[in-house]
Amino acid sequence: MNAELEPLDVDLGAPRRRRWPVVLGILLAVAALLCCGSAAVLARVGRPYVARPYIATAASDTGDADPDRMVRRAALAEKEIDKVHPKGVYIVVDTYRNRLHLIDKGKEIRTAICSTGTGIVLRDPRNGRRWVFDTPMGERVVERKVQHPVWAKPDWAFIEDGYLPPKDASERFDNQSLGDYALYIGDGYIIHGTLFKSLLGRRVTHGCIRLGDEDLEFVYRHAPIGTRVYLY
Amino acid sequence: MLRSVLASTFTSLLAVASARAGESTPDPALVATAEMEATLAKRPAVYLVLDPTRRVLEIRARGTVLDTIQLRGIELISQQPLFGGRHPVAPPMPAIWTVTDGPGDRDREVLEPESLRPAPKPDQDDSDAPSADAATPTPTPPPRETPSSYRATLGNGWDLWITEELPSQGRWGLFTAAVRDGLARLRGQGQDLPPAVTLAMTREDAQRLHHLLRSGTPILVASDIE
Numbered sequence: 001m002n003a004e005l006e007p008l009d010v011d012l013g014a015p016r017r018r019r020w021p022v023v024l025g026i027l028l029a030v031a032a033l034l035c036c037g038s039a040a041v042l043a044r045v046g047r048p049y050v051a052r053p054y055i056a057t058a059a060s061d062t063g064d065a066d067p068d069r070m071v072r073r074a075a076l077a078e079k080e081i082d083k084v085h086p087k088g089v090y091i092v093v094d095t096y097r098n099r100l101h102l103i104d105k106g107k108e109i110r111t112a113i114c115s116t117g118t119g120i121v122l123r124d125p126r127n128g129r130r131w132v133f134d135t136p137m138g139e140r141v142v143e144r145k146v147q148h149p150v151w152a153k154p155d156w157a158f159i160e161d162g163y164l165p166p167k168d169a170s171e172r173f174d175n176q177s178l179g180d181y182a183l184y185i186g187d188g189y190i191i192h193g194t195l196f197k198s199l200l201g202r203r204v205t206h207g208c209i210r211l212g213d214e215d216l217e218f219v220y221r222h223a224p225i226g227t228r229v230y231l232y
Numbered sequence: 233m234l235r236s237v238l239a240s241t242f243t244s245l246l247a248v249a250s251a252r253a254g255e256s257t258p259d260p261a262l263v264a265t266a267e268m269e270a271t272l273a274k275r276p277a278v279y280l281v282l283d284p285t286r287r288v289l290e291i292r293a294r295g296t297v298l299d300t301i302q303l304r305g306i307e308l309i310s311q312q313p314l315f316g317g318r319h320p321v322a323p324p325m326p327a328i329w330t331v332t333d334g335p336g337d338r339d340r341e342v343l344e345p346e347s348l349r350p351a352p353k354p355d356q357d358d359s360d361a362p363s364a365d366a367a368t369p370t371p372t373p374p375p376r377e378t379p380s381s382y383r384a385t386l387g388n389g390w391d392l393w394i395t396e397e398l399p400s401q402g403r404w405g406l407f408t409a410a411v412r413d414g415l416a417r418l419r420g421q422g423q424d425l426p427p428a429v430t431l432a433m434t435r436e437d438a439q440r441l442h443h444l445l446r447s448g449t450p451i452l453v454a455s456d457i458e
Binding site (some may be wrong): 023039041042043044045046047048049050051052053054055056057058067070071073074075076078080081082084085086092094095096097118119120121122123124126134137138139158159160161162163164165166171174194228230231232 | 239257258260261262263266267269270273274275276277278284289291293294295296299300306307308310312313314317319321322323325339340341342343344345346347348349350351352353354399401406407409410411412413414415416417418422424429430438439443444453455
């Protein structure tokens, strides 16, 4: 009987402990396989951005059999560009950096910090009419110049401040906001002075170009009527 | 900056063209380029000139270079499956591309007062105006951060993608991008965008180009224009 009751010389816990790493390994392997499989399926479905160097093909309709005609075409194109190319005094306005450059015969004679349009859209709550406060891009011409300009405030100047535009025109005149000089470049856009000097260098205007007093006077004196203005 | 402003650089295209072709016949591509630029320069609008060879994008008007942007890279980028994709053929050049929809059209802040009240007379103090429930004067808006990565749609079926960094093209980068896109597609958020001519440039250059890419902006694409 005693022999029957003797404990067996077998460690019942050992096989269980040895199985766990295997089971864990299998589980991890399955999980990894599942992850890889899913990733592979997703990658198969996905369409990532693939880049290639830009090597353009030549346009087919640029050639001409007759060399003389090619020379004439080239000369004509050159002449046409030269005809419109700016000469003498002109103004360049960089609306991102808010800089105005006055150029004379290819040399910069003045660089000024300016303010340009915000790009904001204003909507009239009464009728949905909208104004875009962009400084225009491209070429313009100084159409007229005025000393001590008076600003006839347009409707948006009131609406922006939450006011109804006045019916009496005399209530629109403002002889301070534009500074001492104004160069009109068409469609209501003006190069003028400002009361808000601290905002120079920022995009805060309704499309006009604002300059500090000294820069404005310099530009006024050196840019005659007809001066071309390039805005970008 | 004025190095570019002063570079009113419409050069003698004819001379360039002739020199390239050994003084006999002008290079047809350069002649075509000059003719295209002449067409653009006739109009007062600003146009862009992309030169893939010199890796520059120029802002021009009337044949004059107003500013120059140096590009970090020019790539054709399209969405492709990882295996077996077909790359679109690059658009030919010289050519004029036209922006049909750009960030300069879309990214706009809109202001609209809730209501309008009578304007004070010029000699009247505005202190009696209601302030709590009526529209108040619009304060100077704080400067908005201009995006440095955006797309413009071109009339030729391509997009123009302006970005600071080109997408990673390493094997692992492509694989992870494919997985991410696949997951987005499974969630119904996947997007199929047109192929894009992608211009990589500095953050500031991308931001200052942003407002110029608006509907109608022409881009002359040609090589070796100076």
